Amino acid sequence: MGKYDFRSIEKKWQQQWKVNRTFVAEKLSDKPKYYVLDMFPYPSGAGLHVGHPLGYIATDIVTRFKRLKGFNVLHPMGFDAFGLPAEQYAIKTGIHPAEITAQNIKRYLEQMENLGFHYDPDALLATSYPNYYKWTQWIFVKLFDHWYDKNLEKARPISELKDIFATQGNTRLVAATSQKSSFSADQWRSFSPKDQADILMNYRLAYLANATVNWCPALGTVLANEEVKDGKSERGGYPVERRLMKQWMLRITAYSDRLLDSLQQLDWSESMKAMQTHWIGRSEGASIVYQVDGVKDTIEVFTTRPDTLFGNTFMVLAPEHPLVEKITSDDQRNAVEEYVKWAKNRQEVDRIANTVKTGVFTGGFVLHPLTGDKLPIWIADYVVITYGTGAIMAVPAHDERDYEFAQKFDIPIVEVISGGDISQEAYLSKDGKMVRSDFLNGLKAYEAIPAIIQKLEEMGIGKKEVTYRQRDVIWSRQRYWGEPTPIYYKDGIAYSMEENELPLVLPDIDEYKPSETGEPPLSRATHWKTRPDGGEYDLNTMPGLAGSSWYFFRYPDAANDQQLVNPEIEKYWLPVDLYVGGTEHAVGHLIYSRFWTKFLYDLGCVSVQEPFKRLVNQGMIQGVSQLMYRHISTNEYVSADLIPENETDQYSLIHTDVNITRNQVMDIEAYRTWTKDTTAKFRLNEKGEFRTIPMVEKMSKSLYNTVNPDDICVQYGADTMRLYEMFLGPIEIAKPWNTDGITGVHTFLKRTWNLFYGENDEWLVTEENPTAEELKILHKTIKKVEEGIERLAFNTCVPAYMVFVKEIARLGCHKRAVLEPFLQILSPFAPHFCEELWQNLGHKASILHSISPDWEEKYITEEEIEYPVQINGKVRVRVAVAADAPVEEIEKTTLANEVVQQWLNGNAPKKIIVVPGRIVNIVV
């Protein structure tokens, strides 16, 4: 066996694990289960990203550890395979996206295996497989066939809604809906089938609607808000414009309250919960209806501060508000039209950067609902059409934005809450007293809120209202590489497909671009798009979010072709015990997954309301660039330590390749080879080194700071790589990818190997019984590592291993009884290494199948209760000491600690519990 030959060891065990199907979980079992999940990757052509392994190593460690502790562990892997890059590659090359995707998946799996990750092959899935997306489509059909009952807080079948309409109309119904008008049962029965279908559409959880969408001309598709960053598409960075289009939407807003409420119980980071809370953006206030002066239209506003109603001096509409045209007076018409046009074309980026108030008077007026005063109606783009009603009651005295606007356009500012100085700024506090407010006068502002709402409700011109920032999500994409929408049209009415017709398989087409007339790519599938029964298929596909919103339910029972998941299996495995992935999915994937889970729960299809009990966000991996100083005039490269601080301005900083530097020392020959620049001049320091300057930046090829995980595996092995990545620091923290310290970890493995094999490869392990000291070292290590893994502080485990090896080596201990348990506890981190030695110790079965003894019980606490114990010349009390403990024993303690001093002076507490070096608890 000889020296630690990681290359052959790792290859061998990776092969063994695969052949023996070591990682297959039992679908059902009496054993306790543990479900570990990584956010599945998009299989991109670039291969596994360097950021991926961090999370995957962590979950692999937990998997192996839990298995060792006797759990039935499911740790599956899959691929979020639909998406834009494969499609764009297909447009360029004509190669089918499925083919590219299959290649990339294969490559990913190979890379994963090289790091020692193995996943249940039976659970492997990809969102683009028809037997998977059959169920994505199935869920969509269910969403289409359900509406949301706000009284029961539950989704119900559309068939029940039809019954309700036929017997009582919609007047008493409390539902999540975009239906504005009401009708009686008689009216409902008199509607044409088409009219009925249009009304039902306003209740469906998946519905068609005209929506202002983010249209990306370059990609030829609409994008969800989450897919747009700073007015550009998240993928590709193309400009995005607002456009009104008929699109599929999902009524996620029906679930806003439930999504908000159950957030509290989750074991997620505060910032994650805060981001979701903010995204949902629930705010309570009132809606108030205003009569437009001179016409019979009304305008509804939403406000969180109805208490300030008497300070309302004007109204502002969003430029896109539907009533703008109607209320505009003739002499203002030109100005208004010009402003609307300007606001529409104003770039998103400009709006964000430039918050100076702009706007124009429409010439119209509303009547104040309580005083009857005529208030001017303005339009301004600081009011957005997508929030509330797209109209506000402006109260300049008590709102910063209204204040700024009123000042700029010289509109009266009327103080109705005293306590501030409205000549200087808006007064926002709710603690001031109401003034100039009729029946509210004298109340505190926060008391005035319920009072005025009650009044408005009595008058029938307003009511308590809750508004959300969250919008329904647009669920169609005019793309090819996605799930076809399982809907067809007949006589202008949309029908969902039956379960037995699914999956609606994505047809092959000869070109992946949108058609010449701007129709989605699926319009090219001429033989496909018309059904035998004459129905016409919807030509949209679903967004990437669709497949990733429920995949965690599929893994436990991935081959089931009868059900989305067998209920018994689902009940056993769900929820996911540990979910690991990046923060970037905070408001995208994670919120839609929670939404679909709640919907599937309403259907009775799954047993949980929350899919992910514990969520850990691994930090981003940054790059560490290496910079060289080059003299501005001579072009000589100078070692960084030779340049005095005050001369750095005579040099420019040039990026060099991080792979030819180590610990800020660059290999000059390698640089010359790399750049093919044989004439470059270098000035070295007195040790003959050329020093560089490190800088943390984004990891990027252009900065020459990318490091390929494969290279590290080749050089040091997967086990070293795994240990090192965990050693670097907490997984949640963003950290630079710096391989400088990796030798330390590698040396540790070599030293551990040397506990088993001597200098001349002789076997050192003995069968002697361990001493108390050796056992103490072992159990200290086990305890530290177990705690570290449980709280996912993997970085604390590696030092524990190192200390163990150091101390055991110092004792010259090579005893099986000490080394065997150590291998077990080390195996989650360095599995190949431990398997090999485990086998060499004479075990037939894999170390993964060895259930570890209940280590906890073997802690030798009994022996530790020697009291007092001498450490570093000081004497310390170790254990609980009764109040009546003999004084002479206590006097031996020389803790520099006043309590103990007092105690010795006779002021004895009833009970004092002391552990090495610290008093833990004093009960007086």
Added chain:
RNA sequence: GCGGAUGUGGCGAAAUUGGUAGACGCGCCAGACUUAGGAUCUGGAGCCGCAAGGCGUGGGGGUUCGAGUCCCUUCAUCCGCACCA
């Protein structure tokens, strides 16, 4: 502006409920072995100081016998959202 997080040696970082701050690793210094070494082994070190000693967890204040840890305040950095009525 709002929300969340983080500040500890030259660097990555430990310190689970307040109890010897800096474990462990990198780098650094010294030594050993080597033809050589970006190899291996042994030892050293928070900072200031020759020393005794003093100072030390972003800054200031507080609670406590005792604070990296708890409270108040302030500064800096990172992430998310951003005219949300």
